Amino acid sequence: MPLEDRGIWYFCKMSNTFITIARYQYSSEAQIIKGRLEADGLEVFIADNYTIDTDPLVSNAIGGVKLKVRIEDEVKAKEILNSIEEYSQNDEGTPMICPNCQSTKIHYMTNVTDLKSLMSFLVSILAGVLPLYTKYNHRCENCKHKF
Structure with a gap:
């Protein structure tokens, strides 16, 4: 067919x-x-x-x-x-450890929480370009703690 x-x-x-x-x-x-x-x-x-x-x-x-x-x-x-699956590592190449639950399942992620990063995000969207300023944090996959 x-x-x-x-x-x-x-x-x-x-x-x-x-x-x-x-x-x-x-x-x-x-x-x-x-x-x-x-x-x-x-x-x-x-x-x-x-x-x-x-x-x-x-x-x-x-x-x-x-x-x-x-x-x-x-x-x-x-x-x-x-x-x-890649999780974040420190400068020595060893896995990062969550200060809250001691897990090594840590991801590096962007975070828009302060006024400067929010304004940069909005300007970037309006201009049609990638964000000029972005704040990064780590987040634990087990307890969702951000640090």
Whole structure:
């Protein structure tokens, strides 16, 4: 049966073949992880990467770049993702430790909490450029403590 004759049946079958295992703000992050998963023999598909590459400001609105694998490979793909998950490290290269719960699952993230960073964010959005000033914090994935 030619592809164009498959119609809605083909679309429904294909939409049930892949499952989203991760979402990324930018397509470059997804491409790196895609390469790692493909190196382990998994079939990987990336969705919404062209939309976000065209206009990065819509990334949060559409849920980011979606990394998809075959349903039967979901467990293996998540194991690989967990093994390569990067958490923040200090200057000596050792994992950072949360002062609240002692976890090492710390992420480096932007934070807009003061007037200067808020004004910079607003001006950047209006000008259509990346933020000129951004304040960064660390956040623990276990207790959500920011420091």
